[in-house]
Amino acid sequence: MASKAERGERRTDALSKERIVETAIEILDADGEGALTFRALTERLSTGAGAIYWHVANKNELLAATTNDVIARAMTSVVHTKDPKKAIRAIGLAVFDAFDAHPWAGSQLSREPWQPAVLRIFEAIGGQLEALGVPQRSQFDSATALVTYILGLAGQYAAGARLIAPGTDRSAFLADVATEWEQFDEATYPFVRRMAGQLRDHDDRAQFLAGLDLLLTGIASPPKTNTTT
Amino acid sequence: MASKAERGERRTDALSKERIVETAIEILDADGEGALTFRALTERLSTGAGAIYWHVANKNELLAATTNDVIARAMTSVVHTKDPKKAIRAIGLAVFDAFDAHPWAGSQLSREPWQPAVLRIFEAIGGQLEALGVPQRSQFDSATALVTYILGLAGQYAAGARLIAPGTDRSAFLADVATEWEQFDEATYPFVRRMAGQLRDHDDRAQFLAGLDLLLTGIASPPKTNTTT
DNA sequence: GGTCGATTGGAACAGCGTTCCAGTTACAGT
DNA sequence: ACTGTAACTGGAACGCTGTTCCAATCGACC
Numbered sequence: 001m002a003s004k005a006e007r008g009e010r011r012t013d014a015l016s017k018e019r020i021v022e023t024a025i026e027i028l029d030a031d032g033e034g035a036l037t038f039r040a041l042t043e044r045l046s047t048g049a050g051a052i053y054w055h056v057a058n059k060n061e062l063l064a065a066t067t068n069d070v071i072a073r074a075m076t077s078v079v080h081t082k083d084p085k086k087a088i089r090a091i092g093l094a095v096f097d098a099f100d101a102h103p104w105a106g107s108q109l110s111r112e113p114w115q116p117a118v119l120r121i122f123e124a125i126g127g128q129l130e131a132l133g134v135p136q137r138s139q140f141d142s143a144t145a146l147v148t149y150i151l152g153l154a155g156q157y158a159a160g161a162r163l164i165a166p167g168t169d170r171s172a173f174l175a176d177v178a179t180e181w182e183q184f185d186e187a188t189y190p191f192v193r194r195m196a197g198q199l200r201d202h203d204d205r206a207q208f209l210a211g212l213d214l215l216l217t218g219i220a221s222p223p224k225t226n227t228t229t
Numbered sequence: 230m231a232s233k234a235e236r237g238e239r240r241t242d243a244l245s246k247e248r249i250v251e252t253a254i255e256i257l258d259a260d261g262e263g264a265l266t267f268r269a270l271t272e273r274l275s276t277g278a279g280a281i282y283w284h285v286a287n288k289n290e291l292l293a294a295t296t297n298d299v300i301a302r303a304m305t306s307v308v309h310t311k312d313p314k315k316a317i318r319a320i321g322l323a324v325f326d327a328f329d330a331h332p333w334a335g336s337q338l339s340r341e342p343w344q345p346a347v348l349r350i351f352e353a354i355g356g357q358l359e360a361l362g363v364p365q366r367s368q369f370d371s372a373t374a375l376v377t378y379i380l381g382l383a384g385q386y387a388a389g390a391r392l393i394a395p396g397t398d399r400s401a402f403l404a405d406v407a408t409e410w411e412q413f414d415e416a417t418y419p420f421v422r423r424m425a426g427q428l429r430d431h432d433d434r435a436q437f438l439a440g441l442d443l444l445l446t447g448i449a450s451p452p453k454t455n456t457t458t
Numbered sequence: 459g460g461t462c463g464a465t466t467g468g469a470a471c472a473g474c475g476t477t478c479c480a481g482t483t484a485c486a487g488t
Numbered sequence: 489a490c491t492g493t494a495a496c497t498g499g500a501a502c503g504c505t506g507t508t509c510c511a512a513t514c515g516a517c518c
Binding site (some may be wrong): 288 | 504508509
């Protein structure tokens with residue numbers, strides 16, 4: 001943080017990629033994906049478009065930088081544990097909470113994976129698999145499945161957040177959808193109808209964890225030949 | 230009033246939502262997401278923007294209609310099986326193959342879930358859980374996890390397809406990324422480095438199935454609390 | 459043949475990301 | 489102290505987008 005002030009800034013209000021990214025995150029958090037335009041950015045930074053383009057290649061790069069920032073912050077907040085299952089759960093929850101706080105990051109990340117930040121998640125999760133007893137040749141599949149699940153949920157969660165958007169009450173919205181589900185045709189949608197009740201009062205975070213645990217159980221299970229215990 | 234397309238259309242080249250959606254899919258398949266504009270659409274249909282807006286509310290609705298179309302077609306192609314695991318695998322693969330053929334649908338769907346088509350997937354998968362021996366109260370979590378995984382992968386797969394885009398060779402691209410992985414810092418990315426080899430010659434479809442199986446194994450496992458039956 | 463709602467085609471609009479460039483700033487070399 | 493230069497800035501302009509608006513046309517029925 002203090003590296004720039006060392007050599008004396010060119011100007012006190014000097015522009016920098018960091019300041020641009022920071023401002024972009026503020027706009028995204030405050031008013032959502034649609035609000036992040038170069039015009040909004042220039043106004044907020046009281047500068048011109050050209051100045052921003054000097055620091056940032058284009059909007060995609062800017063978006064990537066914002067999500068990277070969010071994920072990186074989330075990853076550093078993960079507390080370390082010995083128990084590998086708990087560790088993976090902690091990573092998943094950290095990412096989940098990041099997307100909860102910044103839904104726009106979810107939709108961005110699910111559209112543009114393989115950014116550095118995702119590699120960090122991949123690494124962090126993969127590092128636990130050895131301790132979980134997953135054989136080497138299965139680790140790639142397992143890690144990928146976990147990352148896919150986490151990122152996939154991120155995208156859907158973001159979509160959900162976008163759907164409820166304004167001042168609408170979340171539980172009221174869920175209740176509406178649930179009622180809708182209950183009125184589907186019994187013959188073609190029996191399962192959906194049966195699930196309406198659970199949709200109404202489910203908790204996203206708990207559901208995310210439940211799915212993650214299912215995956216972990218599958219991963220930790222011995223390969224499906226005979227179990228000699 | 231009653232039947233519009235019964236006999237004698239208004240004009241032989243009559244516009245209709247179906248014809249618009251069909252043309253949109255053609256454009257998307259041929260030239261990708263970015264190519265679908267109302268200008269391209271009007272030119273291809275030799276009409277004006279107003280005519281299209283008479284049948285379609287806006288671009289979002291049009292996009293939703295195209296993905297719905299693709300998914301609906303994929304779902305009808307699923308062959309029925311008695312074995313619930315095989316049935317779920319078949320559903321997953323049908324969806325996967327649909328996204329393989331139409332990558333744009335993947336990114337659209339992961340951004341805008343809960344469309345009718347997704348509900349069809351949810352229903353189809355959920356209907357198998359009873360046969361799998363999943364207790365009622367776990368079925369919601371299990372079905373959601375499965376749909377999340379499938380849709381999440383769709384989004385990432387679509388992103389990957391967009392990345393390789395033009396005439397580039399897929400395996401050459403993977404090799405490049407793998408080489409990149411191998412050169413990461415050993416101290417901070419040991420796992421990523423170890424996985425480089427498997428990334429190089431992995432098969433997306435097989436990997437998808439592997440993850441799905443992990444999830445299925447977890448779902449079919451008895452709940453981990455004490456079973457006092 | 460006249461009427462009227464359903465449909466069409468295209469011009470016009472506001473807003474977007476991006477490019478371009480003339481101007482300004484801060485320092486290095488003299 | 490002066491100047492040359494490269495880093496940086498601000499804003500006008502461009503081409504493209506989704507969308508709106510409306511005058512013209514179509515097809516069925518009186």
